[in-house]
Amino acid sequence: xxxxxxxxxxxxxxxxxxxxxxxxxxxxxxxxxxxxxxxxxxxxxxxxxxxxxxxxxxxxxxxxxxxxxxxxxxxxxxxxxxxxxxxxxxxxxxxxxxxxxxxxxxxxxxxxxxxxxxxxxxxxxxxxxxxxxxxxxxxxxxxxxxxxxxxxxxxxxxxxxxxxxxxxxxxxxxxxxxxxxxxxxxxxxxxxxxxxxxxxxxxxxxxxxxxxxxxxxxxxxxxxxxxxxxxxxxxxxxxxxxxxxxxxxxxxxxxxxxxxxxxxxxxxxxxxxxxxxxxxxxxxxxxxxxxxxxxxxxxxxxxxxxxxxxxxxxxxxxxxxxxxxxxxxxxxxxxxxxxxxxxxxxxxxxxxxxxxxxxxxxxxxxxxxxxxxxxxxxxxxxxxxxxxxxxxxxxxxxxxxxxxxxxxxxxxxxxxxxxxxxxxxxxxxxxxxxxxxxxxxx
Amino acid sequence: xxxxxxxxxxxxxxxxxxxxxxxxxxxxxxxxxxxxxxxxxxxxxxxxxxxxxxxxxxxxxxxxxxxxxxxxxxxxxxxxxxxxxxxxxxxxxxxxxxxxxxxxxxxxxxxxxxxxxxxxxxxxxxxxxxxxxxxxxxxxxxxxxxxxxxxxxxxxxxxxxxxxxxxxxxxxxxxxxxxxxx
Ligand SMILES: Cc1cc2nc3c(=O)[nH]c(=O)nc-3n(C[C@H](O)[C@H](O)[C@H](O)COP(=O)(O)O)c2cc1C
Ligand code: SF4
Ligand code: FES
Numbered sequence: 001x002x003x004x005x006x007x008x009x010x011x012x013x014x015x016x017x018x019x020x021x022x023x024x025x026x027x028x029x030x031x032x033x034x035x036x037x038x039x040x041x042x043x044x045x046x047x048x049x050x051x052x053x054x055x056x057x058x059x060x061x062x063x064x065x066x067x068x069x070x071x072x073x074x075x076x077x078x079x080x081x082x083x084x085x086x087x088x089x090x091x092x093x094x095x096x097x098x099x100x101x102x103x104x105x106x107x108x109x110x111x112x113x114x115x116x117x118x119x120x121x122x123x124x125x126x127x128x129x130x131x132x133x134x135x136x137x138x139x140x141x142x143x144x145x146x147x148x149x150x151x152x153x154x155x156x157x158x159x160x161x162x163x164x165x166x167x168x169x170x171x172x173x174x175x176x177x178x179x180x181x182x183x184x185x186x187x188x189x190x191x192x193x194x195x196x197x198x199x200x201x202x203x204x205x206x207x208x209x210x211x212x213x214x215x216x217x218x219x220x221x222x223x224x225x226x227x228x229x230x231x232x233x234x235x236x237x238x239x240x241x242x243x244x245x246x247x248x249x250x251x252x253x254x255x256x257x258x259x260x261x262x263x264x265x266x267x268x269x270x271x272x273x274x275x276x277x278x279x280x281x282x283x284x285x286x287x288x289x290x291x292x293x294x295x296x297x298x299x300x301x302x303x304x305x306x307x308x309x310x311x312x313x314x315x316x317x318x319x320x321x322x323x324x325x326x327x328x329x330x331x332x333x334x335x336x337x338x339x340x341x342x343x344x345x346x347x348x349x350x351x352x353x354x355x356x357x358x359x360x361x362x363x364x365x366x367x368x369x370x371x372x373x374x375x376x377x378x379x380x381x382x383x384x385x386x387x388x389x390x391x392x393x394x395x396x397x398x399x400x401x402x403x404x405x406x407x408x409x410x411x412x413x414x415x416x417x418x419x420x421x422x423x424x425x426x427x428x429x430x431x432x433x434x435x436x437x438x439x440x441x442x
Numbered sequence: 443x444x445x446x447x448x449x450x451x452x453x454x455x456x457x458x459x460x461x462x463x464x465x466x467x468x469x470x471x472x473x474x475x476x477x478x479x480x481x482x483x484x485x486x487x488x489x490x491x492x493x494x495x496x497x498x499x500x501x502x503x504x505x506x507x508x509x510x511x512x513x514x515x516x517x518x519x520x521x522x523x524x525x526x527x528x529x530x531x532x533x534x535x536x537x538x539x540x541x542x543x544x545x546x547x548x549x550x551x552x553x554x555x556x557x558x559x560x561x562x563x564x565x566x567x568x569x570x571x572x573x574x575x576x577x578x579x580x581x582x583x584x585x586x587x588x589x590x591x592x593x594x595x596x597x598x599x600x601x602x603x604x605x606x607x608x609x610x611x612x613x614x615x616x617x618x619x620x621x622x623x624x
Pocket of ligand 3: 094095096549550551552553554555590591592593594595596600
């Protein structure tokens with residue numbers, strides 16, 4: 001089907017197949033579509049074997065970092081310790097809204113994936129941590145969990161397997177940083193959501209100090225398909241010449257684009273065709289100026305760079321950016337890049353948990369300087385200061401939020417430097433910058 | 443974390459209304475609510491892990507998280523009130539002051555911003571009669587704030603009214619939307 005518009009013929013709808021199909025939301029509807037069959041089989045399968053299939057499939061984490069899922073799971077051994085699975089449903093990276101639609105339309109697909117993964121990593125308990133603002137996804141997933149318990153699919157003897165699988169839904173309370181895996185664990189434990197220093201890594205000491213695996217919603221929803229159809233089936237999706245990026249990926253498209261929404265394509269898809277044929281390009285009469293292809297934390301591409309990019313982990317790296325979360329943000333030729341980059345740095349300044357000096361001070365100073373340039377009060381020296389602060393806040397902190405704030409500034413300065421320079425006296429009035437003369441809205 | 447001003451210089455948290463802070467706290471965790479909390483506690487190996495859910499229950503019952511409420515939550519979970527306050531202040535969604543009957547959050551982060559979210563904010567302030575961001579309208583019906591990405595960027599501009607999402611809001615659709623709220 002597809003949501004909010006029918007799937008394009010060039011899409012490969014595996015996860016999104018039932019988006020927009022309200023019947024798929026119920027347990028009966030999900031079972032009528034083949035749901036929970038693979039969980040029943042998996043619960044009777046040795047976890048090592050499940051880990052092996054996922055490893056062979058080449059699946060990589062869909063939360064942003066792209067870590068191989070099978071390898072992550074292989075850190076979890078039958079050591080007799082209590083293990084936990086965390087499902088990361090904090091989805092707060094600007095531009096990203098794919099997990100939301102998985103949870104809204106196919107909540108049982110997630111519950112099934114979570115239960116399967118819990119078994120595969122020798123855990124009896126899984127927590128799905130959903131951002132506080134996602135009230136509808138929270139209600140839908142909670143309902144699905146209740147239905148699954150009532151049917152005996154979860155609990156002390158899940159699907160009659162003799163194994164215990166408990167799944168609990170936990171609601172966040174507003175903090176982007178809780179999407180960082182160790183911050184999420186702190187938050188779940190009833191603490192402030194500060195990321196932890198690693199090591200120890202979660203596989204050694206994670207939630208409640210126990211070995212823990214954390215995966216994104218999309219990652220976990222993909223797993224049952226792989227177990228059902230096999231690693232070879234999954235690997236058919238992707239560029240034949242790039243075995244490191246396989247499978248399908250959900251891309252959430254937003255900003256100045258004709259058909260915003262969700263698209264699921266096989267990795268290796270040409271970005272030009274994606275932007276124009278699937279998403280319809282910029283709204284009529286306008287042109288694309290820039291694209292951020294993987295959520296706000298990855299480098300900005302110019303239109304030309306975007307048009308030449310290939311949509312997989314390596315393809316986006318070759319284009320100078322990253323696949324990230326798959327949140328595609330499109331800017332048209334009316335947009336003022338200085339203004340929008342300043343808005344992004346403000347986001348990071350607001351979301352910094354403030355425990356690292358470089359991040360707390362860096363995000364605040366960058367925002368102050370960016371806004372001063374936006375308002376026509378910057379100096380030429382400010383551009384150098386921006387670079388120096390950005391470099392000083394990258395690679396030096398507990399988590400990468402700090403780096404993420406520097407990214408749009410550095411890539412923006414490199415690719416749209418003329419827009420920054422045009423804001424700085426005296427050339428300001430002679431160079432036309434879209435939006436530059438518009439008064440701030442507030 | 444909310445340690446900075448918002449994009450357009452307004453407040454991201456609601457400002458206090460006079461008087462409400464002096465009203466004594468009526469216990470929330472009695473009867474059915476107490477049973478619900480016990481059910482939640484059974485999901486975690488520590489009592490502390492029930493802190494966010496307990497604070498949600500408190501806010502759902504009272505509309506905001508008062509000092510008295512935090513003290514009650516602390517007692518239920520074996521924590522100190524200072525610890526609970528430390529956690530409450532980390533998260534943006536717990537109201538530390540009473541807010542209007544309709545708490546309106548408008549996303550203005552970049553993806554929505556390029557689609558005109560700031561104009562939606564202005565239209566919202568005008569339609570609700572709120573003097574500024576974070577302030578409650580004189581009739582007590584509305585409080586409007588700007589928020590960061592609501593995770594619905596393809597449906598610009600999304601707003602939240604209390605617990606409900608409204609997608610694809612435009613400056614033109616604001617007036618009717620506000621008029622339809624009780
Ligand atoms: C600041 C920050 C925010 C993050 N937010 C999210 C998020 O909202 N959802 C998510 O799945 N991963 C997020 N991540 C990545 C997680 O730390 C982690 O890598 C991921 O959940 C692992 O799951 P995966 O291997 O299935 O991708 C974030 C990371 C950082 C540094
Ligand atoms: S980098 Fe920023 S968000 Fe991450 S831990 Fe340090 S202060 Fe917190
Ligand atoms: S930027 Fe507005 S919902 Fe994501």
